Amino acid sequence: MRKLFNSISHDVLIKDFYNKIVDKRDRRFLLYAGLEFNDEVLAILPGVSIEEVLLSNFEKLLEINEKIENDYIQVIIKEKVKALYQTEETYIDSYFDNRINNKIIISKTTDEKLKKLINSEINKELCGVFKNMGTILYENNTIHSVISKFFIEKSNELKIKSCYYCNIDFINVYKEAGSKKYHFTLDHVLPKSKYPYFSISLFNLVPSCYTCNSKLKLANEFSINNDLAKICPSSKGFNFDENTMFTLEFNVKDPDFKNKIEKVHQIEDVIIDLKNKYSNNGVKEFIDTFDLQGRYEYHKNICFDLIDKRKKYPDKEISNIAKLIKRDILTVKKDIFSAEIFESTNAPFEKYKQDIAEQLGII
Ligand SMILES: [Zn+2]
Numbered sequence: 001m002r003k004l005f006n007s008i009s010h011d012v013l014i015k016d017f018y019n020k021i022v023d024k025r026d027r028r029f030l031l032y033a034g035l036e037f038n039d040e041v042l043a044i045l046p047g048v049s050i051e052e053v054l055l056s057n058f059e060k061l062l063e064i065n066e067k068i069e070n071d072y073i074q075v076i077i078k079e080k081v082k083a084l085y086q087t088e089e090t091y092i093d094s095y096f097d098n099r100i101n102n103k104i105i106i107s108k109t110t111d112e113k114l115k116k117l118i119n120s121e122i123n124k125e126l127c128g129v130f131k132n133m134g135t136i137l138y139e140n141n142t143i144h145s146v147i148s149k150f151f152i153e154k155s156n157e158l159k160i161k162s163c164y165y166c167n168i169d170f171i172n173v174y175k176e177a178g179s180k181k182y183h184f185t186l187d188h189v190l191p192k193s194k195y196p197y198f199s200i201s202l203f204n205l206v207p208s209c210y211t212c213n214s215k216l217k218l219a220n221e222f223s224i225n226n227d228l229a230k231i232c233p234s235s236k237g238f239n240f241d242e243n244t245m246f247t248l249e250f251n252v253k254d255p256d257f258k259n260k261i262e263k264v265h266q267i268e269d270v271i272i273d274l275k276n277k278y279s280n281n282g283v284k285e286f287i288d289t290f291d292l293q294g295r296y297e298y299h300k301n302i303c304f305d306l307i308d309k310r311k312k313y314p315d316k317e318i319s320n321i322a323k324l325i326k327r328d329i330l331t332v333k334k335d336i337f338s339a340e341i342f343e344s345t346n347a348p349f350e351k352y353k354q355d356i357a358e359q360l361g362i363i
Pocket of ligand 1: 163164165166167168169208209210211212213
């Protein structure tokens with residue numbers, strides 16, 4: 001699982017994103033709201049500008065978020081909504097507690113119609129964390145297409161090839177009738193339903209496949225805690241690969257690894273386990289959210305093929321072939337076992353193949 005924005009200097013990226021957003025053609029969303037880019041985000045957060053919310057790195061976004069949540073949402077918005085619906089204090093308290101603790105909202109005493117009304121009032125207030133910007137985030141889609149275009153244009157530099165969450169599905173940009181089309185979704189790491197003010201922040205966006213974004217993560221959002229920076233692909237601290245390993249186990253009895261491999265004859269003889277090496281809670285959450293264990297289990301044939309090829313091509317055989325065709329060993333290995341095992345390009349199943357290849361002594 002690759003770190004996003006790793007292949008490009010952050011300064012260059014931010015400058016380009018900034019230019020794209022304030023580009024004359026695409027300034028509509030700012031002009032519409034009568035905003036300037038360096039406007040401060042309400043008086044509650046002196047010193048935080050729109051520019052900062054849009055361009056700060058993920059770690060900084062978490063800091064800003066804590067401030068918005070503790071100083072503004074949990075105090076001012078909560079009191080405002082309570083004053084509007086005085087009889088619904090219990091429900092409103094539990095709603096705001098839920099924002100922090102992910103606890104289930106108590107709703108026994110509140111009828112569904114009223115609940116909807118309160119929720120929509122809160123949502124309107126959340127969108128309004130930016131001065132005048134609520135309308136834009138709430139109603140206008142212009143800016144989202146500008147952002148998609150930005151990712152399409154940067155697809156080569158960013159090496160957008162496979163989903164940044166699962167590394168299983170292709171997410172590609174392709175040409176159709178001369179114009180660039182794309183086949184990926186942009187996931188909001190901090191979900192836009194709960195944090196609409198980060199819905200157009202560059203580092204809150206992760207190109208991902210439909211399964212990860214719309215089917216799996218939608219139902220299970222990440223917990224906001226110290227582990228989040230480690231499992232968010234757009235953060236500097238992302239280190240999922242170092243924290244995990246696909247390990248190979250066998251349903252065959254033999255204490256020796258090499259003998260075990262020889263005894264593997266059918267796909268059922270192989271067991272794949274995605275190990276959380278340091279039992280990190282964030283890593284566990286990532287694996288569970290995207291159902292990685294189950295989804296990789298389904299692709300066991302890739303691993304079985306590697307084992308099969310390794311049995312046919314032990315090191316001695318590879319060096320014989322290399323001598324015979326007068327090529328170096330690495331080239332021969334790439335031809336036999338596939339190139340992405342030896343060079344990272346964000347191709348699907350890259351980490352999976354690399355981890356297994358290491359255990360089979362191919363790398
Ligand atoms: Zn995915």
